[in-house]
Amino acid sequence: MKRLLTIALLALSGCGLRPLYGGGGAGTVAQTLTAVEVAPIEGKAGWLVGNALRDRFNAQGSARYRLDVRLDDSIVGLGVRRDDSVSRERRTLRARYQLVSLASGQVVLDASAGSDAGIDAVQSEYATIAAENSALERLSMIVADKIVARVALYAERNRAAP
Numbered sequence: 001m002k003r004l005l006t007i008a009l010l011a012l013s014g015c016g017l018r019p020l021y022g023g024g025g026a027g028t029v030a031q032t033l034t035a036v037e038v039a040p041i042e043g044k045a046g047w048l049v050g051n052a053l054r055d056r057f058n059a060q061g062s063a064r065y066r067l068d069v070r071l072d073d074s075i076v077g078l079g080v081r082r083d084d085s086v087s088r089e090r091r092t093l094r095a096r097y098q099l100v101s102l103a104s105g106q107v108v109l110d111a112s113a114g115s116d117a118g119i120d121a122v123q124s125e126y127a128t129i130a131a132e133n134s135a136l137e138r139l140s141m142i143v144a145d146k147i148v149a150r151v152a153l154y155a156e157r158n159r160a161a162p
Helices: 001-012 028-033 043-057 123-159
Strands: 036-038 064-081 086-101 107-120
Touching: 028 123, 036 043, 043 064, 043 086, 043 123, 064 107, 064 123, 086 123, 107 123
Parallel strands: 036 064
Antiparallel strands: 064 086, 086 107
C-alpha cells in the first residue's frame, strides 16, 4: 500500500500541477488580485457583478490594473401555454471584460464569461419577476467567479510582479 501511494505521489509531482494560489496572500496571484480596481458597470446587473467582483478582488492599496466590464443581460421565452403565455424563460448574462495595466494603458487580458439559468414563468406575475431577479443574482455571482478565475490564471501564467 505504501508503495502504491509513493508511486501516485511521484506521478502527481511530475505532471506539473501546482496550486493556483500557492504562497497564500504573499503569492503572485493573490498580490495581483488585490491590485485590481473594478470600473463602474452600467445597470442593475452591472451593480450586482461589480459588487461581486469588488468582494472577490478585495483591492488593497494602490491599483495596478483596471477591469472594464460590459454586460449583456437577456431573457427569452421558451415554452408557450395554450393561452399563448410563456411557461419557461431563459435568462442569459454575458460579460466582455478587459484587464488594463494602469502603468502602460495596455489591455493585458481580453476575454468573455457568461452563464444562463432557466426560469419557470408561473401565473403570478410577482413570482415570475422574483424568479427573474433571483436568477440574475445567481448569474452575477457565477460570472464574477469566472472573471476572477480567469484573471488569476493570467496572473499565474504571466507571473506579474506584485
